[in-house]
Amino acid sequence: MDAVSGGTTISDEMAEEAESHDLLTLGIEEEYILVDADEPRGVEAVERVVDLVPDEIRGSVQHEYLRSQIEVASPPQLELSGLFEAMRTLRAEVAGAAERAGTRLLAVGTGPAAGPAIRVLDRPRYHRMREHYGDLSPGQGMCGTHVHVSIPDAETGVLVLNHLRPWLPVLHAATTNSPLFGGHDTGYASWRSMMWERWPTVGPTPYLESLDEYETLVKDLEKTGAMFDEGMLYWYARLSANYPTVEIRMGDVTPTLDDAMLLAALARALVATLLRDVHAGIPAPQVPHPLLMAAHWRAAHDGLEGVAVDLATREPRPAWRLMRQLFDHVRPELDRHGDLEIATVLMGRLRAHGTGAARQRAILAQSGSVADVVDWLAAATKGDTGNSGAAPRQPVTS
Template sequence: MSGGLAAPERPVTDVGKDLLTVGIEEEFLLVDPATGAATPAIEAVLAEVPDELRGQVQRELQTSQIEIGTPPGLDLGGLRHSLGLLRTGLAEAADAAGVRVLAVGTGPVAGPVPPVVDNPRFHRMIERYRLLVPGPGVNGMHVHVGVADQEIAVQVLNHLRPWLPLLQAATANSPFYEGVDTGYASWRSVLWERWPSVAPTPWLESHAQYERSIQELIDSGMMLDEGMLYWYARLSSRYPTVEIRIGDVCPSLDDTILLAALARALVDTALTDIHAGRPALQVGHHLLTAAHWRAAHDGLEGLAVDPLGGGLRPAWHLMRRLFDRLRPALERHGDLALVTSLLGRMHTRGTGAARQRAVYARRGELADVLDDLAQQTRG
């Protein structure tokens, strides 16, 4: 709900010349190592974060959450290195504070509801929205891709709309909630969608319409401010970026880097299409809503809504088709070999949700799931 990203070093839209920067924000759950329940330990953990990382670690909405943000860059290897340092530093700070940090969409284990961080804006949110907040916290992943021209960035949003459910499916990492299997791959998505401004990005004609829409939602009382625009893709209110914000936080660095590469390739492909005068695929709001629900329910292990013709297809079939669509952009950024490898690994091992269920199936113990998540989070 907040951002810790530094300004992009070289946001560009000139297709064919410059590459696109990418940066990542990840939110994590703080849990009691004995019970596995979410614990209000944000201040204790922040006190243990090394000085050199403090500028990239911050509070989130609830005292059981903590967020990191990478500096933006062009090279995925550098991005992975930054994330590795942040995740390791955060895990060590949590150890020193007597808690655990988990890369998981929401709390697998039941427990008392942690309070909201003492922040005037957060208190206004509680006053306005009341029972939407209670729970252990919902933890997402946001990918920022540098696009400086706001008019073009709005066109990019139109081009992204049909493909974001597949990225959501790939991030699914919260099948367990309060001690039970929810039947969903991403229960975080279900909890998150209770907020009234969470929705697929609408079709937009211009940046002026984008700005008018935000103001109308604020005037209606549905949002307190622009920061509460929780569309699945939006223009960042702080940085010259397109922000894709549909996924659970990923359990491992491999998953995170894969999703960042796919997100950047989607934006790059959109810019190429805009430059060539190719229109965005128009998909009805109702079908996009269905596609996002299906992504939350099935992840990549089940079925997905086909944006090209409707109907259900195996999710991995649609992911392979998307990969083929993104291949030129992946090649242009030097990411093709890495994404091919990481996507193959995810196909073999499953999404985070599938891996959690596989661990649980061995002994029927959520403690095993938490142990595995803690290990993956550290990298």
């Protein structure tokens, strides 16, 4: 989905404050899976859940492609604390609605347990997608996090997308949260990424010289039938079709808000850093597209717990070293936006407890039960796990 805020627009006061301080606003979209209250399998319950969502957040909650999926979108924010409060409310209220509907809400890249095939939502667009593209969405759904960061104009946004390309694989690794599928470990930290790449317009953003080239390519892709419209441009970073933002969208939905807030803070600081490079006339690195695809594959396979591809040297390096390098690179903009202190804390927590994929595997190794993994995910999604991100009844570290 393209909405940053479910219909909410940035206020005049916020826009004036952002412009006066040369700050960037940000927003998040998160997609979730609904599972049975007693079993870990996905359930077709989204319409029941949406009906039970409180009126005051209804505009920020949307249906998704499958009947076992639901999506929320934050209002745009200047302060990370405001984004956290907005997302905490959305997660808690939607999780509560899910429980009243006899289900549980999971922030997970794809359904961990085996279950029946899930039908698409009864909407003309989705039926058309199912008929045209076939069975490209197996299981209970594929759920991601999309971070929107404001940009001054679309032409500049295209140049920022060029600069973003070599940095996104490390953020991809940091958000891995779908190692399990069909009740077993797939061998990938993000199995969602492997399934998602089957769609014809999914992948790294190509290097583009101008907004005109971007728009021409979008039209050409529509002509091929690879997508119906710009809303189906599923590149890992793109210009929003509806808002003046760059949308970073390669990652799994993260299990905890700690992880989501770290991603948001780093994404904004990275875009702000790269905007300065664009304004200084620094050219974007010319990374070969096949190498970029390989770096994203390695990120999906290893997460942060293994090896990543350093696209500056084209050498494999420990993924956490590259994560640290990204953090240090954007530190001035983290500081300027007021996010450095909290981002440092959140970075430490992620380092201590690992990605969502690592935490799921730790639980599975302890108990051997996918149901226990689902229990933890449900608790983490609601925020019932404390700062550690581990379920209270079963502490986990990695």
